[in-house]
Amino acid sequence: MSLKKALFIIILILLIDQISKIYIKTHFALNDDITVFSWFKIAFVENDGMAWGTKLSDFFTFISDRSAKLILTLFRIVAVTCIGFWLVDVTKKKKSKTLIFAISIIFAGALGNIIDSVFYGVLFSDSDMQIATFLPEGGGYAEVFHGKVVDMLHFPIWSGVLPEWLPFFGGKYFSFFDPVFNVADIAISTGIGILIVFNKKAFNDKPKTEIHDSESHNNLT
Template sequence: MSLKKSIVLIIIILLIDQISKVYIKTHFQLQQSFEVFSWFQIYFIENDGMAWGTKISDFVSFIDDRTAKVALTLFRVVAIFGIGYWLFDVTKKHKPKVLIIAIALIFAGALGNIIDSVFYGVLFNDSYGQVATFLSETGGYDSLLHGKVVDMLYFPLIEVDLPSWLPFYGGKRFNFFEPVFNVADVAISTGFIMLIVFNKKAFPKAEIEV
């Protein structure tokens, strides 16, 4: 698979990701939802940290949330350059197609979420109790590098009240699948799954000549 084809794939994923995020941001209030099916909802939330909303400051207590946010965003920017070089290298060396596709998916997903983190705080005003406006006259909801990632895909496949006799979680509401994510997250997860499932095809061992 050529570099040009992988770039086309990246552009397509980025367009789908960003169009969906901008649409949600400019048509939904925060935590507003729309039921598509009983097991699938469009549910607008914003993620200020890493996967599942985890923050660096949750692990390193002496770093405040804003400093941790900038550190995380800068780390993502550096990482995307590394992934980009990896993609360039494997296409140049004509590595297996499955490896190139997987890296392209991871790159596209990572870049999609970086765009949110870097620019969305400046491009949109906040979504609390209102639908956000693109390039509002009152300014954005935060500064550069402090944007929040827009998530909207929610699959509450199973929702049950756990029996009261169950230790620790008795009487609580159990929800599977609880995380809310976006198209970029899907691309990243798919890329990693491909690397795991098709590991032997992606990283074939060199034949040893006797």
Template sequence: MSLKTSTLLIIVILLIDQISKFYIKTHFALNEKIEVLSWFQIAFVENEGMAWGTKLSDFIAVISDRTAKVSLTVFRIFAVTGIIYWLNKSIKTQGSKTLIFAIALILAGAIGNIIDSVFYGMIFDSSLGQVATFLPEQGYDTIFHGKVVDMLHFPIWSGNLPNWIPFFGGDAFSFFDPVFNIADMAISTGIGILIVFNKRAFGSSTSHQETENLDDQNS
């Protein structure tokens, strides 16, 4: 996969991600939801910290929430810089298409969520109890203190676990609770590809081509 194709893929994912977030911010109040299907909802929540709603300050008590928020955003920016280098190097060394595709997905998702964290506090006002305004006179926070917009919720099943399950039998359980966004999907898909198709991803494109040619000769 070429640099041009990878860049186009990243841009498309970013556009879908940001358009969906802008729509949610300007049409939904915080915690508002609509049921699309019995197992799929559009549910507007904002993520103030890391994955699963946790915060860096939950693990390092001496750091305030606001300092932790900035630290996490800065870390993400450095991580994206590293991913960009990884993508560029993989393209120049003719890495496999699977690897380059996966890295591009991860990079697009990471940039999408960084945009929220860096800018959304300035370009939107609060969504609490109201629909946010784009480019208000004053945003809900300062630069680097924006919240990540999530909206995709799949409450596929909820109920009590069978009594025969050890330790958790009879307990209430739902699958699954997290609310996420397009950027999260891109990151998860990219990581999943690297795990499931590990050998294909980290083999060179040349070796894959040689394998295909050998298969053609034997057939």
């Protein structure tokens, strides 16, 4: 896969991700939700930290929430820069399409969430108890690098009380599953999943001609 095709995939994912986020941000107040199906909701939440809403300050209590947010955003920028260099390198070396595709969607997802963290605080007003305004006159709800990631996809597939016979969790209420995420999160998770499930195919360094010759030799023997 060429770098141009990889860039097309990245731009496509970024457009879908950002259009969906901007629509939610400008049409929903925080915590508003719409039931599409019994197992799928559009639910607007904002994530100020890492996965599952956790924050660095939850682990390092000596760090303020504001400092933790800045550190996390800067770390994301460094990480996505490294992923970008990795993508350019694997395309130049003509690595497998599986590897290039996986890195491309991981890069797109990471960049999509970085855009929220870096710019959304300046571009939008606060969403608490109101629908946010794009480019508000009085300024946004936060400074650059302190924006919150917009999430909206919720799949409450099942919820109920677990059977009593289950060890440890029997008789307790359980919901599968509670996290709310976005298109960027899906891209990142899918890319990582591809690298794990199709590891051998993704990191196969043998050129196609070499693989073909090897298969032909095995058939002859």
